[in-house]
Amino acid sequence: MATSGSIYITPVSIDELDDVSTAELSADQQFLQKAMQILFTEGVIKAGDRRTKVVEYLDPHVLKETFDLEIKEKGVGTDKLLQLLKDTLKYSVRSANPRFFNQLYAGQDAYGLVGQWMTDTINASMSNYEISPVFNLMEVEILKILSDIVGYEKSDGIFCPGGSIANMYGISMARYHKYGEAIKTDGLSGLPRLILFTSKHAHYSISKGAAFMGFGTKNVYTVEVDERGRMIPEDLEKQIELAKQQGHVPLFVSATCGTTVYGAYDPVDAIADLCEKHDIWLHVDACWGASALMSQKWRHLLHGVNRSNSVAWCPHKMMGVPFQCSAFLVRDHIALMHNVHCSGATYLFQQDKFYDLSYDTGDKVIQSARKVDAFKLWLMFKAKGYIGFEQEINIKFANSRHLAKTIEEREGFQLVVEPTCTNVCFWYIPPCLRNMNKDSNEFNTLLGKVAPIVKERMLKGGTLMIGYQPLDDKPNFFRQIFSNAKTTFQDVEFIVDEIDRLGDDITISDLGKNK
Amino acid sequence: MATSGSIYITPVSIDELDDVSTAELSADQQFLQKAMQILFTEGVIKAGDRRTKVVEYLDPHVLKETFDLEIKEKGVGTDKLLQLLKDTLKYSVRSANPRFFNQLYAGQDAYGLVGQWMTDTINASMSNYEISPVFNLMEVEILKILSDIVGYEKSDGIFCPGGSIANMYGISMARYHKYGEAIKTDGLSGLPRLILFTSKHAHYSISKGAAFMGFGTKNVYTVEVDERGRMIPEDLEKQIELAKQQGHVPLFVSATCGTTVYGAYDPVDAIADLCEKHDIWLHVDACWGASALMSQKWRHLLHGVNRSNSVAWCPHKMMGVPFQCSAFLVRDHIALMHNVHCSGATYLFQQDKFYDLSYDTGDKVIQSARKVDAFKLWLMFKAKGYIGFEQEINIKFANSRHLAKTIEEREGFQLVVEPTCTNVCFWYIPPCLRNMNKDSNEFNTLLGKVAPIVKERMLKGGTLMIGYQPLDDKPNFFRQIFSNAKTTFQDVEFIVDEIDRLGDDITISDLGKNK
Structure with missing residues (x-):
């Protein structure tokens, strides 16, 4: 059949290919092998050692002089590249060090890191089952586990690039849930002002979302907190009533479980009562604090979270999963995420494929292809x-x-x-x-x-x-x-x-x- | 000074720590070392070999039975984990294989892969200089290089999680550029309909963005294409006039350089003339096609792209950078990205730091912390x-x-x-x-x-x-x-x-x- 110059190969399964010699590696493969050694010794073993500095700090202008950043017409050789890798490790912050406490994430989990490296090696994207079969199954499995832990009986969800965008998904769902397809086609321009509520100690992503998604930041009403930084339900109700009196539409409440600074947990149960009473979508920004659900001792902090309509949870924070791993979960409304975000592009989401299409997730998100964020968490589990x-x-x-x-x-x-x-x-x-x-x-x-x-x-x-x-x-x-x-x-x-x-x-x- | 039970260590630079023995590795480090060998042999050497199958396809329900997905109370041992890594490689698509052509990305670049592994090992996030000093400098350097290649004299930009979101940044900039701070605070509800224009062969992210950002999908006007799939400027002008006659506001044109299916390049120069004439923001979705700019032979395809106001370019596509690497670039308006997206959260963006704050990028994006996407591209360069x-x-x-x-x-x-x-x-x-x-x-x-x-x-x-x-x-x-x-x-x-x-x-x- 091979009539032209092609070389016909009937390929075999990867575990049947035995005659692989590493004696005849190409130059780039040799580089890669040596680089792996540096990553292991300097990036894992030494970086996690308390005896090394958490950071080798240089001011920006000094680092710029110290580090050979410049790109030229021609590339540089392997030895130089390996030295640059060492320099990169030297001047980067060692979040693996047990004395690094600067961010909400810290540490370097060996299983998580291998999971991330595997994801990168396969270089898959999340969009269709056929392009990432294993990872699609794992994402479904892991989202189900997280939903069970939250206490949702039926749920849908997705991993997304960070907690801010997870919170924006909550807003997006609330809007569509209230106005249906019309909000998607017609937009906000003909509507009354839709009001979002969150506490004064909440993460700024609610406000950023309000700006980006066309609501406007002044339509985020800020609710007072108590001395521990928890939203005061009585003030929330006051704000809801105020919005109604002003002729606006109370749409969405974001309760926070684990505020960024104090680590406060809003009283979700009492807030859920108010949201039910006033027919408002309850989202819980538990990006930081949801990981307490993993502990029988501490999960009481999120009491009532199972009553929320949606939740954002970043396992890359307290669970130590490599950055970035952020889940958005929605209760009950199984098809809603798809309806809210689908475009129905036929070139990506062909309906005449021969397999079960429910694993094709590309049309229920605002991204097209997504990074695989589920595998590292699955491997750690x-x-x-x-x-x-x-x-x-x-x-x-x-x-x-x-x-x-x-x-x-x-x-x-x-x-x-x-x-x-x-x-x-x-x-x-x-x-x-x-x-x-x-x-x-x-x-x-x-x-x-x-x-x-x-x-x-x-x-x-x-x-x-x-x-x-x-x-x-x-x-x-x-x-x-x-x-x-x-x-x-x-x-x-x-x-x-x-x-x-x-x-x-x-x-x-x-x-x-x-x- | 150490009065309590703490052990005081004066830490050293990482390259001064010599007495590191790999003889006493912990169990998780031993796992990691063995996993690296699997990644190298199976994930790099064999995966890139034409003699292995591009995919070992199983239907979802079969794969679910074949693969041990289940999570239990207790974890499994190292041998089992290593086998699961092999299974993951076996049943995942080998985009490294030179006969994989399914997506806009393909291949496995050794330098890019090392860059990605390095990023993951350091596990840094992009938000502030202090948390990722090297990567922040590199991002600035690489964005400048990409801008120069596009032909922007002055520019700002960011790496973002995919081309769809890069395109949404273009819409966001256009909106703020026209309406200023008022659009951010007040939102769209009091405004006339704002119209976005793109060709019928353009990527669905413009339409997804219109829905997500509150414009509404019916406010995306679709422009006709010629037989090669290129936007017809005469039809664009007709659509602009129509929107004006309807009392709406033409806001934004997205020209495509490299359409998803045909790979068509819209005539940017002619479209730029119309955008100047009608005072409309010109965004170029060159996510797929911009990489042609790297070649003297093919860069003519993007003639006029330097006249655009913003551009989206995904080096993870034709440049072979590991997924995901997507740049959004904006011409001239240096402070605009910050103004459009900032929230001014003091707990993240302290103004009393002792170093030059211009490298703190966290407040010019809709995400908070971002993945580091610049390093792998820098290393490949x-x-x-x-x-x-x-x-x-x-x-x-x-x-x-x-x-x-x-x-x-x-x-x-x-x-x-x-x-x-x-x-x-x-x-x-x-x-x-x-x-x-x-x-x-x-x-x-x-x-x-x-x-x-x-x-x-x-x-x-x-x-x-x-x-x-x-x-x-x-x-x-x-x-x-x-x-x-x-x-x-x-x-x-x-x-x-x-x-x-x-x-x-x-x-x-x-x-x-x-x-």
Whole structure:
């Protein structure tokens, strides 16, 4: 049959191909093999070792001079490339280090990392079953598991590129659920103002979504929080009534389980009562806090989450899955995600395929092809089981409580708020401020300048990484996050010692200089 | 200073830590090391070998029985996990195989893959300089390079999760550019209908964006195309005038460079004239076709693209960068992206940091933290130089022209349209149809049933993967995509031979049975 110059090969299954010699590797394959060794030694073994700096900090203009960034007409050779890989590892932040606490994610899980590497090696995209058969089945399986854990009986869902977009999916579903196909075809221009509600401590993605999706940021009504940072249901109802009085349409409430700074959990059950009463879609932004559901000890924090209409959950945060792994789940409305987002492009979603089309997910999302984010989580589940995840979550919570206790016992440290999630928010008060009147404006102004100075010293020494921010009327404070199960009580105590070491010689004059 | 139970360590630079023994690896590190060997042998060496099947196809219900998907209370051991990795590779599609042509992306670039693995190992996110110093510098560097290639003198941009979202950024910019801060705060509800224009062969993401962003799909006006699939500027102007007569506001034109099916390039220069005349934002969806800019021989296809206001370009397609790598670029308006999308969340974007804040990108996107998509492209650039990419693009175009020529010379094959990009669209006409009247409805109905049958046989044999779809009044045809520089002329000829082999015994009765 092969009439032209083609070489006809009847291919075999991959496990039947035995005569593979690595003696005759091509130059790029040799590079790849050597690079793998660097990744293993420098990127895994050394990066996770407490004896290496969390960060080898250089200012942007210095790093730009230090690092050979420039692209030229011709490429460079293998040795140079391998050196650049080492440089990349050297000057990047080591989130694998058990003393990295700067983000909501931390650590480097070997199973998760292999899962991510596998995904990349196969280079599949999520859109159709035929292009990623294994990963499509796994995504369905894992979404079902997450839904079961949330407590949804029937559900649909998707992995999406981050929690912000997961929250936007919640808004998108609410809009379509209320207005049906008309909102999709006609848009918002003829409609009254649709109002979204969320707490003042909620993530900014609700506001970003309101802007991007055409609602407008002023149509996000901000609900008051209590002293622990939890949404006050009575104020939510007041805001709903206000919107109605103004002639607007209350559409969507986003309750937060695990606020970004305090780690507060809004009272979902009470909020669900209000949403039922006023016929409003209840979305729960549990991007950060949902992982507590993995623990019998801590899942009570999300009491009532099973009553929500949709939920966002990022296992790449407290569950330690490699970044990025964000699930959006919707209760009951099985076909709704597809109806809301489908375009029916025939060139991608042919209806005359010979297999079950329910695994073709490309038309229920706003992306076309998506990264595979399910496999790494599936592999971690397979390796650890439910129990392994539970133990890790318990360790992270225990670390946070141990830090809170340590802080309460230690001079010069003060909790901003009792921890709920694994966030621990605290001030470090250097000796030069300890005798001042703590209610004075001057004290608060100076205190707000401490964290930036300590953070700068921390980055330059490379011993730790912790974030800080102000909130409401509270001056800058540290927000310690526990997301790495390898962090020990000794590391927890190190945090306090090290901040004290970095900050104890700060003078009033240092604080005055810092703008 | 260490007064409590903490162990004080003064950490060293990673390249100073020498006493690292791999003799005492933990169980998870041992797993990781063994997994790396599987990735290399099975996922790289064998997967890229023509002698292995492109796909080991199983129907969803069969794969579900074959593959041990289930998650249990307890985890499984290393041996079992390693076997599952092999199974994952076995039943996943091998897009590394030079005979995989199903998507707009294909191939497995060793440099790109190492870049992706490195990104995952470091597990950084893009949001602030301090959390990903190296990658932030590289993103800026690479975006500048892409902008220069497009021909923008001043520009801003971002990597985003796919071309669809890149196109939505274009819409978002257009809207804010016209209405300013008011559109962000007030939304669309009080405004007249804003009209988006794109061709009937454009990607569905414009329509998805119109739905998601609150415009409504009926406010996407569809412009006619010529016989090669290019937008007809005269019809665009007609549609613009129509929108004005209807009292609506023409806001945004998306010209396509490299349509999904035909690979057509809209005449950007002529469209830019109209957009200037009517004061409309010109976005170019060059997700697929922009990579032709890398070649002196083929960059003329995008003549005029430097006049656009924004452009979307996915190097993960024709440039062979691992999925996903999608750039959104905007001309001139340097601060606009930030203004359009910022929320000003103080806990993330502290203004009292001690370094240059211009590298903190988290507040100019709709996501919060993003995956690092720049490094793999940077590493490929470093390894190949501009010249290496140019050579590869030229190979892909040459393959497409060679296939078109082969098809024209071969009985039973017919081009749907002359290729422009590396798409080659063609029908396979099995012997049983060759004597029929080609203008008859019956012929066209039967012809439309050929591709699904051949595709099913192709998947089940694992020799090739090519997509098919209908378009307008044209029955199902194959769309062959060249995105892998390792594909040779012999592979090209194999395509034709193999389709002939798979399809030549198709009978009229087979075609009648297929729904």
